[in-house]
Amino acid sequence: MSSPLPQLVNTLGQDLKRRHGQRVHKIAIHAGFTCPNRDGSKGRGGCTFCNNNSFSPHARQGRSVAEQIAAGRSVIRRRTGAERFIAYFQAYTNTYADVDQLARLYREALEAPGVIGLSIGTRPDCVPPPVLDLLAAHQEQGREIWLELGLQSSFDETLQRVNRGHGFTEYAEAVRAARARGLRVCTHLIIGLPGETAQHAMTTLKRVIDLGVDGLKLHPLHVVKGTRLANQWRHGEYQPWSLARYIETAADLIEATPPEVVYHRLTGTASPSILLAPAWCARKWQVIDGIANLLQQRGSRQGNRLDTLH
Ligand code: SF4
Secondary structure, three states: OOOOHHHHOOEHHHHHHHHHOOOEEEEEEOOOOOOOOOEOOOOEOOOOOOOHHHOOOOOOOOOOHHHHHHHHHHHHHHHHOOOEEEEEEOOOOOOOOOHHHHHHHHHHHHOOOOEEEEEEEEOOOOOOHHHHHHHHHHHHOOOEEEEEEEEEOOOHHHHHHOOOOOOHHHHHHHHHHHHHOOOEEEEEEEEOOOOOOHHHHHHHHHHHHHHOOOEEEEEEOOEEOOOHHHHHHHOOOOOOOOHHHHHHHHHHHHHOOOOOOEEEEOOOOOOOOOEEEOHHHHOHHHHHHHHHHHHHHHOOOOOOOHHHHO
16 A cells, blocks of 8 residues: 555655656765764764764765765665666765865766755754855756755754754854755754653744745654763663654644645654664654554644644
């Protein structure tokens, strides 16, 4: 039985197919960047939940961008038949380098066969004007460009608690600067951050939508090895959310999201070798199907409850 999800949520797959006339898939790349929240320039130790081994297992440092794209392309083509791809600079902070180096890496990706655009994952405090200008120039040449900003929460107390090293103000400035250049922004939100409830997630969504956003990624907070959150969880200081609570909150957020906003992701997984809790995070399709089934049971879909935000 096929998933009812595409009828209920404006997913990235559908959005790309509509605009490009064929399937377009993302290929995750690890381009060897680090993160200013790890090397001391913004902070040390990184976000309390971050272990970068939880990024795509297929993208590995040590291989060139072109090599990683070639490897990802052959896997995805075999699996899906797709011939068009977006190079997704995923691991760490993918704007954290000299703009000339960024230009070289992005160009290397865009010159790879079948690549029609870029998705650049980064922090809101790491997108200076020259980087945005570089991305806008590619977009003006007809490339599909997404700037993926990790916000996680709009509450500064929460951001401090998880050692993000930036606040909501930096996010608002980055969004305004990117959208003023016509760049599409996809914002990453984490549900279940320490001290947060479903109401926090709804308020964050409202603030993000009020500022203007083109895409969203939802992610449950999971506890992975090698993080400060793992210690807090072991000491009983952090309690992961249940699957039912996550599904209900995600469905509420989707109903409150305008239909034109594109959902890039509704959940996240980590490799079994590092995932500590909650165990349901490993079962991506159980989560996605659970959200779709709940929306269906409610007779609802994305954008049906925009009043929740007012
Ligand atoms: S989650 Fe992102 S910003 Fe935070 S430490 Fe990891 S790479 Fe850096």
